[in-house]
Amino acid sequence: PPGDTAGCTFCHTSSEERCSTCHQRHQLDPRVARRAEQCKTCHWGKDHRDWEAYDIGLHGVVYQVNKWKPEQFDFSRKLSDADYVGPTCQYCHMRGGHHNVQRFGTVYTSMGMSMADRGAPIWNEKRDRWVSICDDCHSPRFAREQLQALDEAVKDAGLKYRETFKVAEDLLVDGVLDPMPKDLCPDWSGQHLWSLKIGAYHDGEAYGGKTGESGEFRMSNCTDVERLCFESVGYFQTYIYKGMAHGSWNDATYSDGSFGMDRWLVNVKQNASRARRLATLEKKVGITWQPEEFWETGEWLDELTGPYIVKNHPGKTIFDLCPDPGWLDTH
Numbered sequence: 001p002p003g004d005t006a007g008c009t010f011c012h013t014s015s016e017e018r019c020s021t022c023h024q025r026h027q028l029d030p031r032v033a034r035r036a037e038q039c040k041t042c043h044w045g046k047d048h049r050d051w052e053a054y055d056i057g058l059h060g061v062v063y064q065v066n067k068w069k070p071e072q073f074d075f076s077r078k079l080s081d082a083d084y085v086g087p088t089c090q091y092c093h094m095r096g097g098h099h100n101v102q103r104f105g106t107v108y109t110s111m112g113m114s115m116a117d118r119g120a121p122i123w124n125e126k127r128d129r130w131v132s133i134c135d136d137c138h139s140p141r142f143a144r145e146q147l148q149a150l151d152e153a154v155k156d157a158g159l160k161y162r163e164t165f166k167v168a169e170d171l172l173v174d175g176v177l178d179p180m181p182k183d184l185c186p187d188w189s190g191q192h193l194w195s196l197k198i199g200a201y202h203d204g205e206a207y208g209g210k211t212g213e214s215g216e217f218r219m220s221n222c223t224d225v226e227r228l229c230f231e232s233v234g235y236f237q238t239y240i241y242k243g244m245a246h247g248s249w250n251d252a253t254y255s256d257g258s259f260g261m262d263r264w265l266v267n268v269k270q271n272a273s274r275a276r277r278l279a280t281l282e283k284k285v286g287i288t289w290q291p292e293e294f295w296e297t298g299e300w301l302d303e304l305t306g307p308y309i310v311k312n313h314p315g316k317t318i319f320d321l322c323p324d325p326g327w328l329d330t331h
Helices: 006-015 019-023 050-055 058-066 089-093 121-134 140-173 224-245 249-253 258-285 305-312
Strands: none
Touching: 050 058, 050 224, 121 140, 140 224, 140 258, 224 249, 224 258, 249 258
16 A cells, blocks of 8 residues: 555655756755765665665764765765775765666675575676775775675575575465465465465465466565565565675674574474464364454455455456556556
8 A cells, every 4th residue: 555655665766766866956966976875765774774784884984973074075076086085885886976886786696685606607797896896995805705704694694594484385385374375365466376485486286376476575464474584584684685795794693684584583483383283283173273354354455456456357467467567557
């Protein structure tokens, strides 16, 4: 519903890819656009913790205590002059005023959350480019050591998430997830796919949907186990990646980074243990449990696209009804 997505739509529609977002309407002054705070409006929050990681990291602290001193941060000078006392967001990500932020971004393998070989040759050019920025102030050896530390942190986080995910997956396959996907309000596409069936990695009736169909992360109206899985990878693993990438090691560890993943893994295991014990007792005494009706109904659920499609276009999904991407904008 619109009220729930106000923060999403502000950045992803109103502000995205507009000059005035960074240069400010009626100003268009490069000196303004070069300040780190310009990125803060959109690039912060649980699932894209860029500002927080930068702000409480070493570079951010240097910036905050020196940003009003022209001899330390002369924002009239171009970003490539390497005479700032510390880097801003723009200094690293928009090297020399280059507006393709991804070119100098550290983002690859889906914000550090995908399980890929982060040292593979395919990433060498981007890693070398990152090192070339760091060695304005540091040695290339130091920069590569930080990259290696980042890789190790992400690898460890992946181990924790895979274990968390496997516990949830086993509950679904064994039919003891309460509620199962079929018992929920349909997702935004009008389907009853498991919310963690991402990227069509899982097929079979237990996951819902047809071969090749992908689910969508849910943050509400799903089991606690699924929500914890989402938060573990979508929030905590992001904290780890962003924290390590921005020199904010406390963020990667204490501020719901590694310790958060540990906590959520324990919670998922406890949930799974209780669910299995309860299912065993129900079977022993002959109880056939029916999920509560509130999972399928509710005033705010009626505002979502899924129930609308099921009601007005039975047997269809949003993909059947959407002949081209622009269709969603007008319907």
